[in-house]
Amino acid sequence: xxxxxxxxxxxxxxxxxxxxxxxxxxxxxxxxxxxxxxxxxxxxxxxxxxxxxxxxxxxxxxxxxxxxxxxxxxxxxxxxxxxxxxxxxxxxxxxxxxxxxxxxxxxxxxxxxxxxxxxxxxxxxxxxxxxxxxxxxxxxxxxxxxxxxxxxxxxxxxxxxxxxxxxxxxxxxxxxxxxxxxxxxxxxxxxxxxxx
Amino acid sequence: xxxxxxxxxxxxxxxxxxxxxxxxxxxxxxxxxxxxxxxxxxxxxxxxxxxxxxxxxxxxxxxxxxxxxxxxxxxxxxxxxxxxxxxxxxxxxxxxxxxxxxxxxxxxxxxxxxxxxxxxxxxxxxxxxxxxxxxxxxxxxxxxxxxxxxxxxxxxxxxxxxxxxxxxxxxxxxxxxxxxxxxxxxxxxxxxxxxxxxxxxxxxxxxxxxxxxxxxxxxxxxxxxxxxxxxxxxxxxxxxxxxxxxxxxxxxxxxxxxxxxxxxxxxxxxxxxxxxxxxxxxxxxxxxxxxxxxxxxxxxxxxxxxxxxxxxxxxxxxxxxxxxxxxxxxxxxxxxxxxxxxxxxxxxxxxxxxxxx
Numbered sequence: 001x002x003x004x005x006x007x008x009x010x011x012x013x014x015x016x017x018x019x020x021x022x023x024x025x026x027x028x029x030x031x032x033x034x035x036x037x038x039x040x041x042x043x044x045x046x047x048x049x050x051x052x053x054x055x056x057x058x059x060x061x062x063x064x065x066x067x068x069x070x071x072x073x074x075x076x077x078x079x080x081x082x083x084x085x086x087x088x089x090x091x092x093x094x095x096x097x098x099x100x101x102x103x104x105x106x107x108x109x110x111x112x113x114x115x116x117x118x119x120x121x122x123x124x125x126x127x128x129x130x131x132x133x134x135x136x137x138x139x140x141x142x143x144x145x146x147x148x149x150x151x152x153x154x155x156x157x158x159x160x161x162x163x164x165x166x167x168x169x170x171x172x173x174x175x176x177x178x179x180x181x182x183x184x185x186x187x188x189x190x191x192x193x194x195x196x
Numbered sequence: 197x198x199x200x201x202x203x204x205x206x207x208x209x210x211x212x213x214x215x216x217x218x219x220x221x222x223x224x225x226x227x228x229x230x231x232x233x234x235x236x237x238x239x240x241x242x243x244x245x246x247x248x249x250x251x252x253x254x255x256x257x258x259x260x261x262x263x264x265x266x267x268x269x270x271x272x273x274x275x276x277x278x279x280x281x282x283x284x285x286x287x288x289x290x291x292x293x294x295x296x297x298x299x300x301x302x303x304x305x306x307x308x309x310x311x312x313x314x315x316x317x318x319x320x321x322x323x324x325x326x327x328x329x330x331x332x333x334x335x336x337x338x339x340x341x342x343x344x345x346x347x348x349x350x351x352x353x354x355x356x357x358x359x360x361x362x363x364x365x366x367x368x369x370x371x372x373x374x375x376x377x378x379x380x381x382x383x384x385x386x387x388x389x390x391x392x393x394x395x396x397x398x399x400x401x402x403x404x405x406x407x408x409x410x411x412x413x414x415x416x417x418x419x420x421x422x423x424x425x426x427x428x429x430x431x432x433x434x435x436x437x438x439x440x441x442x443x444x445x446x447x448x449x450x451x452x453x454x455x456x457x458x459x460x461x462x463x464x465x466x467x468x469x470x471x472x473x474x475x476x477x478x479x480x481x482x483x484x485x486x487x488x489x490x491x492x493x494x495x496x497x498x499x500x501x502x503x504x505x506x507x508x509x510x511x512x513x514x515x516x517x518x519x520x521x522x523x524x525x526x527x528x529x530x531x532x533x534x535x536x537x538x539x540x541x542x543x544x545x546x547x548x549x550x551x552x553x
Contacts, residue, residue, distance in 0.1 A: 006533060013518060020232045020517040027231035050236040 035059040054146070065128050066145040068119050070159040074104040074138035077112035081130035081139050089123035090130065091116060095170045098177045104136045114160045115167045121147060122155040206298045210287045218456035219249045225512050232516045253449060261445035264327060271325030276447040279318035280454040285311050286461045291366040293474050293496030294375055304365035305353060308465060309346075312420070315458070316342045319429070319439050322451070326442040334438025337523065338429030342420050344530045349416035351538035352409040355545035356469040359403050369473030372397050374480070374487050385552035393487035394479025398472035403548050409541040410470040412534050414507075417462035419526070421455065423511055425518035426526060463507035467500060474500040 029047035033056045034040075051058055060066070082090040093116035101110050130139050149155055162170075223238070223246065230237030238245025263272060289304045291297040301307050316339050323335020360368040370376050374393030381390040381397045384404060389396045400407045419426035422438075430438035440451045467473060474496030478486035490499075521529065 002532060016517045017513065020513065023234055024228065024231045024513070027234065030236075047234070048231075048236050049234045052236070052239065 060143050064143045065126055065141040067142055069140050069142045071138040072159050072161055074136045075114055076108055076110050076136055077114045080133045084129045084133045087123050087125050089120040091118045096174050098173050106136055108136050113170050115162055117159040118156050120156045122152055214457040217460055218453045221456045223249045228512045229516045256449045259445040264442050266327045268325040271321045275318050275322035275325055276450040279315055280450045282311055282314035283454045283457045291369050293493040297366055300366055302364045305363050323439040328442050330435045331439050331441045334429045334435045345416040345419035348412050348534035348538040351542050352413035355409045355541040356399055356406055358545040358549055359399055365468050369468055372399055372472040373475030392479045395477040396479055400470045405541050405544040406470055412538050413466055421458040421462055424515040425521050427520055459508050459511055464504045467503045471503055
């Protein structure tokens with residue numbers, strides 16, 4: 001009984017020691033940093049597995065779903081992305097323009113200014129729903145995945161390009177137009193009353 | 197004046213040796229463990245991370261030394277000193293090369309074994325002084341383990357000593373090679389090899405049962421320096437860090453230094469008693485006087501370092517392979533297997549000395 005235990009202990013210990021020795025000597029080579037799509041990815045069974053990021057980087061898929069990016073010139077500020085977001089990481093503030101302010105690259109007419117377009121990447125769950133609903137395809141996921149920052153708030157990416165003065169100006173212009181419209185309406189109403 | 201200067205010089209030399217060895221050994225351990233686990237280990241500090249341990253020790257120097265409020269201050273403060281001194285003083289009696297030993301004691305091995313036991317006291321002091329349940333548990337386990345494993349280790353050493361017929365480490369080494377004066381050395385007790393030397397004259401080949409004794413000693417020595425698979429005193433997954441849980445800064449560094457020096461020390465004791473010490477492994481073959489060519493002070497230093505570092509490498513290899521033993525398994529291995537086997541070895545040694553040699 002004791003002898004059996006003893007011999008099996010010696011045998012199994014030796015087996016383990018041989019195994020680790022094999023790995024010790026196999027560490028002369030490193031496995032190549034390969035895309036998982038490459039055909040012999042799983043054929044590399046021996047050698048060091050460490051990828052020395054950032055000196056080495058694993059290739060990412062071409063259509064990888066990593067950080068969000070917004071092409072603000074193509075944005076019509078429709079707010080669909082903010083509405084669909086399951087974690088509410090997109091915050092949009094819009095200002096109505098007094099007239100059509102231009103066209104996106106796919107020909108959609110822009111009628112709203114984006115006063116604020118913040119995406120909090122710390123909240124983002126990388127589901128990609130916003131990229132699906134975007135009518136102009138201006139919000140996309142990029143292959144950028146290294147998001148190490150010293151402060152949490154650095155992960156809130158502002159995409160709006162308007163300065164505070166511009167925002168104030170556009171807001172004033174819109175209010176002025178509204179007031180003018182109101183005045184015109186009231187004038188028309190008065191004129192109607194007088195005719196009667 | 198010169199007399200004292202020599203003393204200080206030897207002490208400084210030995211201390212710098214232990215310090216450099218510990219730094220290198222920590223680096224080697226990290227690299228070996230990494231390679232065994234298919235990792236790379238430290239790579240960023242210096243070429244291949246070679247400056248990593250120097251950076252670590254610099255960091256330790258700068259750290260605050262924290263004494264827990266409820267700790268027994270005196271015990272807590274001197275424990276690391278005692279732990280380190282016990283190991284450090286062991287280095288004094290070692291024969292490093294033919295004719296080179298800092299202190300040539302005719303009770304060398306006895307002194308070594310006695311001074312190594314003092315480490316246990318230091319560990320118990322550290323554990324008790326910390327006033328921490330993990331530290332105390334670790335210290336108690338450590339003491340139980342070291343006290344138990346000293347018995348098979350001691351008997352294994354005695355069986356070698358009976359063959360060597362001396363307690364003087366320099367004398368023991370001399371009797372395993374071509375430099376022996378009159379003694380007759382027999383390979384396996386049959387062939388006279390005092391002129392051939394080399395590996396054939398080593399104690400484990402003079403009397404083959406010493407190979408078993410050496411394995412017993414090696415296993416017991418792993419337990420004595422608290423290394424895996426016998427690292428239950430420091431079992432990270434159970435006891436945080438065992439007896440040195442509460443230590444920080446320089447005193448932590450000293451405990452670590454002692455631990456790695458201890459590895460070297462138990463390795464070198466095994467090498468001296470069983471594997472020929474500073475004797476060359478190459479035998480004289482006819483006109484090819486390999487043993488004679490590779491014997492000398494520099495060669496002796498080279499061989500003893502090479503052998504010991506190989507043993508230390510094996511200790512690391514074992515640490516990163518075998519899982520930790522449970523306390524009861526540890527004790528049953530010691531008392532049921534190693535102790536009886538060591539006893540048998542000792543009896544065979546006696547018979548061998550009388551009947552064969």
